[in-house]
Amino acid sequence: MAQSDDEKWMALAIEASARAVEAGNRPFGATLVKDGKLLLVAENEQIVSGDCTDHAETVLVRRATAKLGAASLQGSTVYASGEPCAMCAGAMFWAGVGRIVFAASTQDISDCFGPPVLGAPCAEVLARSDPKPRIDGLLLRAEAVAVLRRAAQGSRGARN
Amino acid sequence: MAQSDDEKWMALAIEASARAVEAGNRPFGATLVKDGKLLLVAENEQIVSGDCTDHAETVLVRRATAKLGAASLQGSTVYASGEPCAMCAGAMFWAGVGRIVFAASTQDISDCFGPPVLGAPCAEVLARSDPKPRIDGLLLRAEAVAVLRRAAQGSRGARN
Numbered sequence: 001m002a003q004s005d006d007e008k009w010m011a012l013a014i015e016a017s018a019r020a021v022e023a024g025n026r027p028f029g030a031t032l033v034k035d036g037k038l039l040l041v042a043e044n045e046q047i048v049s050g051d052c053t054d055h056a057e058t059v060l061v062r063r064a065t066a067k068l069g070a071a072s073l074q075g076s077t078v079y080a081s082g083e084p085c086a087m088c089a090g091a092m093f094w095a096g097v098g099r100i101v102f103a104a105s106t107q108d109i110s111d112c113f114g115p116p117v118l119g120a121p122c123a124e125v126l127a128r129s130d131p132k133p134r135i136d137g138l139l140l141r142a143e144a145v146a147v148l149r150r151a152a153q154g155s156r157g158a159r160n
Numbered sequence: 161m162a163q164s165d166d167e168k169w170m171a172l173a174i175e176a177s178a179r180a181v182e183a184g185n186r187p188f189g190a191t192l193v194k195d196g197k198l199l200l201v202a203e204n205e206q207i208v209s210g211d212c213t214d215h216a217e218t219v220l221v222r223r224a225t226a227k228l229g230a231a232s233l234q235g236s237t238v239y240a241s242g243e244p245c246a247m248c249a250g251a252m253f254w255a256g257v258g259r260i261v262f263a264a265s266t267q268d269i270s271d272c273f274g275p276p277v278l279g280a281p282c283a284e285v286l287a288r289s290d291p292k293p294r295i296d297g298l299l300l301r302a303e304a305v306a307v308l309r310r311a312a313q314g315s316r317g318a319r320n
Contacts, residue, residue, distance in 0.1 A: 051230075052225070052251070053213075053225075053254065053255075058247075062211060070212065085250050086246040086249060086253075087246070087248075089250075090246035090250060091213050093247075093278055094215075094245075115290040115291070118286075119287075119289050120289075124280075126246075128279030128280050130279065131275070131276060
């Protein structure tokens with residue numbers, strides 16, 4: 001069956017999540033797409049950098065701003081291998097991201113790694129926001145969860 | 161009447177919020193306190209930097225990590241002149257901040273500046289978190305709102 005564009009961009013985010021694990025970081029990746037074009041791929045960097053704000057989506061927002069300009073994020077779509085936490089959902093909201101698509105759910109992530117768990121679903125965090133980004137979940141969930149499980153086997157107890 | 165320690169640290173955060181306005185940024189400041197000692201003061205930097213993640217509390221988390229080490233945030237208290245948005249609440253959660261105290265509410269901020277508004281109250285964002293930081297609101301609210309109002313008069317329509 002032909003892969004949709006959404007699946008193509010999500011597959012790249014999941015590949016980035018696997019690369020993050022290879023690099024010694026947490027198993028999350030994200031892609032930035034605008035007007036049908038891939039602008040940036042980012043991975044979680046928080047273990048190597050030692051900075052807990054270096055989740056894939058927040059890295060993506062900061063790096064896109066620095067490299068491509070803030071306008072690159074306005075009205076864009078971000079594909080995240082894991083459901084964005086409140087920090088990342090907020091960063092994408094302030095950046096003007098128009099649509100957020102995720103694969104593995106917050107519950108999937110929590111099932112693999114346990115606490116600390118921030119817990120609030122992305123849609124709940126953004127429920128009162130104005131404007132309100134569109135949120136689509138669980139695209140290629142099984143593929144993303146497979147990466148989470150491999151990472152969980154390698155590093156029990158690491159932070160999400 | 162004698163000023164409590166909480167009021168003293170919050171007053172410094174509100175002073176930082178006023179300095180942020182002077183520097184051309186959004187009217188928010190934050191202080192990091194641990195074991196009764198002031199470790200760091202941060203201001204919103206998002207207009208001058210052009211990076212929408214440069215809210216005072218997120219700047220504080222990143223700078224404390226870089227300058228003082230990640231352990232400086234574990235079990236600390238952060239005083240924020242404005243109720244932390246979801247991004248900042250998440251950043252503080254991941255950093256292990258144990259207590260969050262804020263002055264002006266999300267509603268106060270929204271009343272001054274309007275959209276974009278992220279909206280979710282800090283306590284709601286962290287309601288399902290494990291561990292759950294303690295959150296105390298509205299300390300020196302009037303003083304913080306006075307800075308917000310002055311800033312709103314100077315720059316209608318700027319982003320929060």
